[in-house]
Amino acid sequence: MGNVDAELRTFKWYHGPLSRHAAEALLMVNGRDGSYLLRRREERDMSYALAVRSKDSVKHFQVEWTEKVGFSFGLSSFSTVKAFADHLANEPLLGSETGALVRVRFPYPREVAEPTFYDPVIVHTALKSGQSSDSISAHVPSLGSKEGFLTKLGNHVKTWKTRWFTLQRYELKYFKDRQDTHPIKTLDLTQCTGVQFDYSLQRVNCFCLVFSERTFYLCAKSALEADEWIRILRWKVVSVTIL
Numbered sequence: 001m002g003n004v005d006a007e008l009r010t011f012k013w014y015h016g017p018l019s020r021h022a023a024e025a026l027l028m029v030n031g032r033d034g035s036y037l038l039r040r041r042e043e044r045d046m047s048y049a050l051a052v053r054s055k056d057s058v059k060h061f062q063v064e065w066t067e068k069v070g071f072s073f074g075l076s077s078f079s080t081v082k083a084f085a086d087h088l089a090n091e092p093l094l095g096s097e098t099g100a101l102v103r104v105r106f107p108y109p110r111e112v113a114e115p116t117f118y119d120p121v122i123v124h125t126a127l128k129s130g131q132s133s134d135s136i137s138a139h140v141p142s143l144g145s146k147e148g149f150l151t152k153l154g155n156h157v158k159t160w161k162t163r164w165f166t167l168q169r170y171e172l173k174y175f176k177d178r179q180d181t182h183p184i185k186t187l188d189l190t191q192c193t194g195v196q197f198d199y200s201l202q203r204v205n206c207f208c209l210v211f212s213e214r215t216f217y218l219c220a221k222s223a224l225e226a227d228e229w230i231r232i233l234r235w236k237v238v239s240v241t242i243l
Helices: 002-008 020-030 081-089 133-137 223-239
Strands: 014-017 035-040 047-054 057-066 070-073 076-078 093-095 101-103 146-153 160-168 171-175 185-188 194-197 206-210 215-219
Touching (some): 020 057
Parallel strands (some): 014 035
Antiparallel strands (some): 093 101, 160 171
């Protein structure tokens, strides 16, 4: 078991002993459709589970290791860790218990760099010794999220209007006011190519988000607030290439 575990740790998507709840929290808060990780099931030393995000849920697929067979995964078996890893790298299409097809696409790494303005958290990594999954879940709602008022330049009518912005996972939404439940627009940050300060409009604390079809110009109330928005948005855009 020790040799198998050591070999698995050479792959960034293996998280070691991790609870089902913690795996779901990682993939739902920070992953995307097709993100996956392998965890060792805490109740059984020789048993693993492949957790894969499928839209707005996480599917779990049992993986067993025996010295005689190697990895047993669905109807397939793999005699070595590398053979199993190669299979995942080929982006297999899996059938879940509900009959839905799930494609394994994006390895979710054990460690993801935190934005520097957050207090240290461990939600991105496997549970530390002696830590419960409950303590991990307490961090989940705030990690990688932000909300607040920003002033936005209109696309057709070039006027500045204050809007309420929320950032969750890879979606930046803006609303007419804070009480609204339906956003005016949702920006998909996986399609964003750049986030930077902007000085072209001669306004203070202004920054822009660059998309292929349009550049969005936003202004914050203070330089500190603008800097925080830029850093978390850049972190999201950069992490798209990782997750």
